[in-house]
Amino acid sequence: MYQCPPQDEQAYWLIFSQDKLVQLGDRPGLIHGSWLELQFVSAYQDEVLLVGQLGQHNCYLIDLGLEQPAHERAELVSLREAMMREGEQAFGIMARAWQLALFYRTHRFCGQCGSAMHKVDWELATHCNRCQHRCYPRISPCIIVAIRDGNKILLARGSRHKEGMYSTLAGFVESGESLEQAVHREVMEEVGVRVSNLRYFGSQPWPFPHSLMVGFLADYDSGDIQVDGEEIQDAQWFNFDALPLIPPPFSIAGRLIQASADNCK
Ligand SMILES: [Zn+2]
Structure with a gap:
């Protein structure tokens, strides 16, 4: 390499x-x-x-x-x-x-036996010659979802967003969970609502530190917004013609918001 x-x-x-x-x-x-x-x-x-x-x-x-x-x-x-x-x-x-x-x-040392790892020269991996443990770059799937109700979209302000920025909901997929289950769980945990009609939208690598954002479009089903005030500081329904500060158009969040707006025309 x-x-x-x-x-x-x-x-x-x-x-x-x-x-x-x-x-x-x-x-x-x-x-x-x-x-x-x-x-x-x-x-x-x-x-x-x-x-x-x-x-x-x-x-x-x-x-x-x-x-x-x-x-x-x-x-x-x-x-x-x-x-x-x-x-x-x-x-x-x-x-x-x-x-x-x-x-x-x-990945300089083996997680199994503690020996020094070697870089594999024909693929992106490190290898332990003592116990044969091999590691590949970690990729962590993370769902991101735009929730639409008619001409409104549900956007949230996370504690790590810059001031005034609202975005789509996102969260890591847990072990043993499907992408769809992760969407339903994250949405319920973060804003307390149910969604339906999930459609896969697209994906984007996000290197902080090694996420793969998997985007979905969803429809609002039921429930009132409830936020925990910690990870999510605020969440609101926004009219598509009165959106707050949102992520740039080439980010998957920006593209999901645009696609939701296009869907209601
Ligand atoms: Zn080892």
Whole structure:
């Protein structure tokens, strides 16, 4: 999986330090250029990982782990911010790169016998030579659902949302549960209502830290909104022509809200 990039290839470089993305102060946005211009990461030459393409250019991952970048113009920016700013295609590449970086960082030792793990060179995995335990990057399914009642949609403000932002409901699928069961349970737990007519909508990777958002459209069935005031601080029915601040249109939450609005026309 690792490869030394051609010296003069023009490429994008996703360099992580701690949980931040490295950018060079005088050139905002993803780092673009050749390996020769990246002297400050030359020690990582054998740990460069190809993670995809953006336009005509390859994208390489270099993970500094907990080290700081030794570059006077290096700035550390929040991955969340960078993903929102760079748009849909770069969003996918950054999501993948961060999940792989995190996977290798957190699977250095075997969870079964404690020995050092080795990177498998032909697939994305780590392997323990002592007990043969093998690990793959973890993906955690998470349902996200838009609930519509006529010309209204139920949106909630979570404790982790930015001020004033309302979004669709979401939650992790528990062990032994189907996606549909997770939707019904989460909706009941978070806002106390019943839904019906679930339709699969689409999915989106969300790397905080390794979720796969599985989107559904649903119709309101019965019950009054009740929130716990902790995880969910407020939930309301909003008319489609008077929506609050909502997530951007390329996020799956934004697309679910748009699709619900289109359905009631
Ligand atoms: Zn082991």
